[in-house]
Structure formats: C-alpha cells, structure tokens
Amino acid sequence: MDIGAHVDQTDPIAEARARQAPLVQFFLGDPQGYKGPEISYAAGADALRDDAVAAGVDLYVHAPYIVNVATTNNRIRIPSRKLLQQHVDAAAAIGAKGLIVHGGHVNKSDDPQVGFDNWRKAVDAVDLKLPLLIENTAGGDNAMTRYLERIQGVWDAISSCEQADRVGFCLDTCHAHAGGNALETVVDDVRAITGRIDLVHCNDSRDDFDSGADRHANLGAGKVDPDLLAAVVRDAAAPVVLETPGGADDHVADTRWLRDRL
Numbered sequence: 001m002d003i004g005a006h007v008d009q010t011d012p013i014a015e016a017r018a019r020q021a022p023l024v025q026f027f028l029g030d031p032q033g034y035k036g037p038e039i040s041y042a043a044g045a046d047a048l049r050d051d052a053v054a055a056g057v058d059l060y061v062h063a064p065y066i067v068n069v070a071t072t073n074n075r076i077r078i079p080s081r082k083l084l085q086q087h088v089d090a091a092a093a094i095g096a097k098g099l100i101v102h103g104g105h106v107n108k109s110d111d112p113q114v115g116f117d118n119w120r121k122a123v124d125a126v127d128l129k130l131p132l133l134i135e136n137t138a139g140g141d142n143a144m145t146r147y148l149e150r151i152q153g154v155w156d157a158i159s160s161c162e163q164a165d166r167v168g169f170c171l172d173t174c175h176a177h178a179g180g181n182a183l184e185t186v187v188d189d190v191r192a193i194t195g196r197i198d199l200v201h202c203n204d205s206r207d208d209f210d211s212g213a214d215r216h217a218n219l220g221a222g223k224v225d226p227d228l229l230a231a232v233v234r235d236a237a238a239p240v241v242l243e244t245p246g247g248a249d250d251h252v253a254d255t256r257w258l259r260d261r262l
C-alpha cells in the first residue's frame, strides 16, 4: 500500500525522499486565497513533472480550502469555479494524479438541492484534464459532503455529466469520524454511492465522533479507534496521504504506525 503525506510545496520531491514516500500531496500557492495557483518548485512545472517521474513519486494537488462550487453566493461560486479550473490546469501541467477539493456547502437557509445542482454545473463547466477527487468534510453548516445522504445528492447530480468518470472520491478518516460517519461501515457506505474511493486522507482526530470539528492528530494520538483507522485504510485499498501534524519524522512514525496495523 502506497503511503505518503501532505508536504510543503517548495520541493515536493525532496519531501518525498525525506519520508521515503512514493506519493506526496501539496498546495499550489495560497490555500486560503483567490490569487490562483503558483508553482514554487524552483525549476518550474515541467521540471517538477519530469523529476517526479524520475524519482518514482506520484503527485497529488489539494485545491485551496476556499473553493466552494456549491454555494448559492455568486461572489464565491464564480471565482471558485475559475480557481478550480486554474488548479486543474496547473495540476495537470505537473503530471499530478488527482486534484482534491472539498465538497463545500450552501448557506444555512438554502435548499441543499441547489448545491447539488451547482456541483453538476461545475463538473460540466470545468475541463477535467485530470481526476477531480471530492473530499468529505468534518463540518460546515449545510455541508455537501459531511453526511452520506448529501454525498448521495452530489453524486446523483453529477452522474449525468459527460465527465462523471473523471470525478472520484477522497475519504478523510478524521473528517468521517468528526463528521459523524461510522468508520465501521464508511468505506462500504461511500462505495455504494460513488462506486470508488481514489485516495484516503489518513488522519486521527483530536475531537469526538460527530463533533463537526476539523482538527487532525497523529495516528494513535487522537480519538479514533486505532483498529478502525487501520481497517478503513485496508478496506479502501487506495493510496494514502497523511495530513497529520509535524514534519518528516512525524510522518515516518505515522507511516510505521499504520504499516504495523495493516
């Protein structure tokens, strides 16, 4: 099983080497800004793509947190869609295997159906040059991908899109736990809806089940049952990205913790 980590974007190849990881995930530019993607790798996008291939490292890009293509607010939805396309283009340019994006949310009083339909419009509007992996979230008012019935709504909406087969799922274990989804069944539950799990974000949680809080912890140091955490990773049978606190040493320790239980 391939296990890597979320790393700094300046030199993802060096970060992978420091963790002996076959894959890494990173942001392209400011995860909280609308400015658009930037390639921090000194030698540029083409070199990053080629160097990753040469090093045998798979790259994954995490879209900015502020992307919310579901919202009814035009001033957020329209720039979000633009930012998503820009990140698709940049991630494809570096040969990334996938672009991870959060499901987003609608406003408190909105009908979630509008959010589902906005997802459909986004998938129709964006030219998906690489797989787009929609991630479950831990909280958020009226979230699109916290609870299973909402994930179902998103998938029902996008299933008619021409590019539906380019949309996959990223299962975050911290978000599933804190979001209130039983880890005993979440892999089967998600697969029954999406038909696929393309990537796992393996994180422990500092918070209780269904707390709605998004605070990652190192593996075994949080409130997720260790056996369940390992079982989710095993059953999902997809590449794993650790988004746990700390640097290379902590990620090496988390990788060892996980491998010992798989």
Ligand SMILES: [Zn+2]
Pocket (backbone or CB within 6 Å): 135, 172, 201, 243
């Ligand atoms: Zn995550």
